[in-house]
Amino acid sequence: MLKVFIVDDESWARDIIKAFGEWESLGMEIVGEAEDGTEALRMMEVLQPHIVITDMRMPGTDGAALLQQLNDQFPAIKTIVVSGYDDFQYAKHALRFKAMDYLLKPVDPKELNTALQNCKSGLEAAQMERGTLSLDLDISYTLASYKKLLKLRFNELNTDGVKTTLDQMMKELEQSGITKAVMLEQVVQELLLLLKELMNANSQDSDSLHAPYGHEITQSGENTAAFLTHHYVTTLEQLIQQRKFKNKLNLDEVRLYMEKHYTEPVTLEQLARAFFVSKEYLSKVFKQEYGRNVTDYMLHLRMVKAKEWLMDESIPIKAIAEMAGYEDITYFYRVFKKHFGIAPGEMRKSSEV
Template sequence: MLKVLIIDDEPWSRQVVKSLGAWEEHGMQVIGEAEDGIEGLELIEALHPGLVITDMRMPGLDGVELLERLNRQYPEVQIIVMSGYDDFVYLKQAIRSKAAEYLLKPVDRTELNHVLSACAKERERQRLTGSPLMLMEQSLMEHYLAYRQRIYDQLLALNKPAVREELEKLGRELEHSVPQHQLEAMLERTSRDLLLLAGEAAKTSGMDPGADAGTTDKPWPSVQAMVTGLAAHFTELVNTALEQRRNRIRLDMAEVEAYIRGHFHEPLSLEGIAAHFLVTKEHLSRAFKAATGDTVIEHITSLRMERARELIAARDLPIKDAAALCGYEDLAYFYRVFKKHFGIPPGELRSEK
């Protein structure tokens, strides 16, 4: 995941950006927020984001100074700048600082996601310069990507034999297809790539990655040595996840409810919550219903509706924006759910005031 930091002195503006971005679709994760440039630099130092989205008009260290510091101290960090129509000075500084894009406020969902997509593609292009794909012919590249996807899927399924089988098949393919003079570089890059893949699988399913992946990121004397080393590392990863799952059979419902409250405005599903807590969706569903009297989906919907009512009635937020901030991309669907929940369409809330 590409880590993203949002810097803006207005909390509402930060929340709008967070809600409008299709972060998972672009392989991104918002890992922090700052309300000025000074706090932003501190978080950049601590969290190491790959992408910074920043406003230009801020108290203290403003956007111009922040861009200069970023360009000097963190040239590898991608930058997206936000500001108003009349900020020509800021636009010139954004250009000088090689910002990926300059977005006008209020931020538009389509424009934001277009820029995020471009940033993701550029980061992937940079990543692939050290990828095993750069050393592969087209046919081997296609096969490798297929093996890679199957290894990822079996890691998520916690299927140790299947992971080992795919690694061994990949090993035989590399032995057969890679020239001897390229083999050492290929094994090093392949190992690094698959270790990163395993880390992504661990984060996706809520696993503790366990042992440091770097312990097996080293030169390999042979294909079989790499297969054996990676298989051992992945087995340890899956064993750790299985042990966590056994220990989580007794769910702490207060912890589950707290997680839902913190994420109900995001795309959230029964399957995703179950994966986070390393239990089956059936077990989560039964335990949650027994503890609260509601299904998980009913609980999520209730939280979203109460938040939507507050945003529309108390804050006079446009209905479309309120829907987006509550996790609803489809406005028509939001209208149907709102009316079913409250008995009136959202527009009537304002007429009742």
């Protein structure tokens, strides 16, 4: 997958970009975020993104300085500028340092995805000039469906499912001719990045994944398969041990899991299975602790976040609905009004008075 990095000091602005980007169809994934240029530059070497989307006005190292340093240090990275200010000076900076596009806030979804497609085309053209014929994109496309399946199996705590998925993935890679060390290096990097994401989402320490690994890992598909399977299975078994053999259910862990997954269709049954308790027991103790049942708590999380985003009138209500996990905006309006007693548009108008 093409790796995208977002830089903006406002979290809602980053959320909008994440919600509007057609990441899967473009063959892209967001690998990181930063609130300023200094933080972003620290992460470039580790994450090695192909595309950086940046705001211009930020504290510390602003967008103009970031563009200049990216142009000097990482000239292969494609950049997109997103700014709330229609300022000619900013536009000049963007052009000077070869930004692919200059978008005004609030971001238009079509404009954003067109800019992303232009970046992708530029990267593919550069690869063809080097004679690689977009090989890394081909590998990413092959991995995409397996990564979705791995994510599903991991969150189900399905060790056998994870092993089977990795085995099938490596067989397809081999059949596709993806056997050279440089190709397998990309496979390892993408799969470790996914594992880090899964660990963080399940409150596991992922610092050990930054440790270097030997070149022998990518000398054969067999070595790569063994390395990845070991990491995924060991991590998953640790998570299962943490949850299954605790003397008492840790409701804080359940709550934190919900807060990280509130945009997903998490059900009481899925939560109970993931924490090795019956749904009846989980429902009872959760309500005793937090005064709401699981379903109502998930709804509360979504509504609180939606209300927070609503206070900024530059965010379209449709985007707020999508970011809160509602594809049907009519249903979002109905749920929001039932929860707060007022429609989203009316709440926004009343906040402006």
